[in-house]
Amino acid sequence: MMGPVDPALRDALAKQFPDVFAAEGDLDPNGVVVPAELHVALAKTLKESFGFTLYVSVIATNFPTSDGETYEVATVLRNPTTAQPFWWRVRLGADPQLATLYPLFAGADWQEREQFDLLGVNFVDHPDMRRLMLSEDWEGFPLRKSYAIDTPHTPWR
Amino acid sequence: MNLRQRDRINPHLDLDTVDAAADLMALNMGPQHPSTHGVLRIKLFLDGEVIIKAVPYPGYLHRGVEKLCERLTCVQLTPIFDKHDYVAPMTNEQALNIALERMLGVEVPRRARYMRTILAELQRLASHLLWLGTFTLDIGGTIGGGASLMMYTFREREPILDVFEMLTGARFHYNTHQVGGNRHDIPDGWAAAVKTCMDQLAARMPEYEEQCVTNSVFLMRTKGIGVIETPLALELGLTGPNLRASGVDLDLRRDAPFHAYDEIKVNVAVSNGCDTHARFEVRIAEMYESIRIVRELIDNVPEGPICSLKPVRTVNQIKLPEGKQMYTAIETPRGELGTWLIGGGAEKGACPYRLKIRPPSLHAMAALPYALVGHTVSDVVAVLGSLDPIMGEVDR
Numbered sequence: 235m236m237g238p239v240d241p242a243l244r245d246a247l248a249k250q251f252p253d254v255f256a257a258e259g260d261l262d263p264n265g266v267v268v269p270a271e272l273h274v275a276l277a278k279t280l281k282e283s284f285g286f287t288l289y290v291s292v293i294a295t296n297f298p299t300s301d302g303e304t305y306e307v308a309t310v311l312r313n314p315t316t317a318q319p320f321w322w323r324v325r326l327g328a329d330p331q332l333a334t335l336y337p338l339f340a341g342a343d344w345q346e347r348e349q350f351d352l353l354g355v356n357f358v359d360h361p362d363m364r365r366l367m368l369s370e371d372w373e374g375f376p377l378r379k380s381y382a383i384d385t386p387h388t389p390w391r
Numbered sequence: 392m393n394l395r396q397r398d399r400i401n402p403h404l405d406l407d408t409v410d411a412a413a414d415l416m417a418l419n420m421g422p423q424h425p426s427t428h429g430v431l432r433i434k435l436f437l438d439g440e441v442i443i444k445a446v447p448y449p450g451y452l453h454r455g456v457e458k459l460c461e462r463l464t465c466v467q468l469t470p471i472f473d474k475h476d477y478v479a480p481m482t483n484e485q486a487l488n489i490a491l492e493r494m495l496g497v498e499v500p501r502r503a504r505y506m507r508t509i510l511a512e513l514q515r516l517a518s519h520l521l522w523l524g525t526f527t528l529d530i531g532g533t534i535g536g537g538a539s540l541m542m543y544t545f546r547e548r549e550p551i552l553d554v555f556e557m558l559t560g561a562r563f564h565y566n567t568h569q570v571g572g573n574r575h576d577i578p579d580g581w582a583a584a585v586k587t588c589m590d591q592l593a594a595r596m597p598e599y600e601e602q603c604v605t606n607s608v609f610l611m612r613t614k615g616i617g618v619i620e621t622p623l624a625l626e627l628g629l630t631g632p633n634l635r636a637s638g639v640d641l642d643l644r645r646d647a648p649f650h651a652y653d654e655i656k657v658n659v660a661v662s663n664g665c666d667t668h669a670r671f672e673v674r675i676a677e678m679y680e681s682i683r684i685v686r687e688l689i690d691n692v693p694e695g696p697i698c699s700l701k702p703v704r705t706v707n708q709i710k711l712p713e714g715k716q717m718y719t720a721i722e723t724p725r726g727e728l729g730t731w732l733i734g735g736g737a738e739k740g741a742c743p744y745r746l747k748i749r750p751p752s753l754h755a756m757a758a759l760p761y762a763l764v765g766h767t768v769s770d771v772v773a774v775l776g777s778l779d780p781i782m783g784e785v786d787r
Contacts (some may be wrong), residue, residue, distance in 0.1 A: 318645030341628035
């Protein structure tokens with residue numbers, strides 16, 4: 235559970251990102267939706283000013299809608315002193331591109347590669363955007379909803 | 392060139408810029424190397440025997456579990472989760488069921504929470520015993536007393552699997568957790584069997600520890616090897632014993648309690664060594680602590696029901712609400728095992744829409760390009776063994 239967010243943290247975030255965080259009440263338990271251009275700035279603020287130094291995970295999800303594909307990328311950080319996790323989401327369009335967090339968190343290297351591998355979300359300025367799990371000549375992105383689970387593939391040799 | 396004196400190792404180092412004239416050798420370690428604890432390939436670029444750059448290639452065990460999770464219902468997922476981390480299946484199925492319970496808002500009866508705590512600690516012991524045996528085998532072989540220690544630790548692990556078998560009927564892949572509680576109640580004589588097993592282990596643990604820490608070969612091969620400094624460990628997302636060996640006092644059992652950990656005291660072992668030996672020390676201390684917790688709880692399991700929901704009859708009796716998503720994490724023997732769960736998938740919500748598993752071992756493997764540089768080829772097995780990865784969990 236994200237649980238109740240520390241009021242000081244919520245106020246500071248509301249001051250710095252007034253369009254994203256409300257000054258009152260709890261944050262969305264599903265994760266606050268943040269515009270893509272604020273993604274890196276928010277991660278930097280959380281890491282440098284609020285002690286969210288533990289990189290936990292990045293999760294991309296494919297949502298096919300009637301007017302095309304959309305993607306959501308959720309990022310989870312944790313404050314190692316209070317053990318409090320914090321996560322937010324970024325919504326992306328049919329051609330998912332998002333700035334990498336690698337300069338801030340070395341762990342984003344592999345995690346973002348995995349999400350690129352399985353969902354085709356391209357992390358811009360990542361130093362090494364290769365597939366992580368699947369072979370390099372794999373076609374398609376298996377965790378997209380349009381990818382059938384029984385899609386045939388040539389055995390890897 | 393002293394590679395370890397630079398500020399931060401660059402895992403994407405362009406080798407031509409190091410020294411174009413250097414005669415580097417590229418050596419593939421794995422995927423079939425016996426000490427890679429599964430199938431992992433590490434491509435090493437060597438100057439003589441010193442590692443200049445290490446590039447791990449995971450994925451040989453990738454089974455597409457996250458795709459499969461979108462097709463299976465919540466009830467069918469537990470046995471799949473058993474197979475990720477096949478050295479600690481018990482805690483893996485707990486991670487899944489806690490995620491489902493928190494999303495559905497289901498309470499777990501107190502008796503089941505105590506049982507889960509005992510099972511988690513027994514599993515931690517079994518997992519760490521396997522780690523201790525293979526780790527000492529990797530670095531010592533017969534010289535370091537390693538080979539014989541492996542036989543001992545497997546002997547000690549056996550009674551733990553026996554008590555699991557008494558409870559669940561399976562030595563592995565238990566499928567004993569379900570949403571709302573446990574499936575199998577404690578049988579007669581189980582507490583006595585657990586106590587006997589703990590007494591035996593508690594009596595023998597000091598001997599195993601002594602075999603390692605009084606062995607100069609062991610100390611030379613672990614001290615100062617594979618250093619992961621605190622800021623880097625946090626950035627990489629190391630968790631569990633690996634993070635605590637890098638000096639971060641974070642244990643979800645104490646800091647974000649689940650099961651019955653909010654009712655008991657957990658002493659968290661931390662070391663500031665940051666090296667292979669520190670990771671060894673932390674795990675050994677955790678084993679003593681696990682024995683203590685099991686002994687404390689085994690006589691105090693409260694009476695009552697073991698599951699708050701009706702038993703599983705059909706595969707789609709658990710439905711997840713649409714539009715809800717959340718991250719849940721518990722502390723497994725290897726660290727923070729998290730799940731990002733989105734409800735409202737196929738079969739009218741009985742399947743998750745998306746289930747992302749955050750495996751602690753994958754993050755530990757991401758530390759290899761940093762931890763190996765500047766050391767020799769023989770240190771690779773020591774560093775790899777000390778990070779305790781399970782490839783089934785890394786690749787999923």
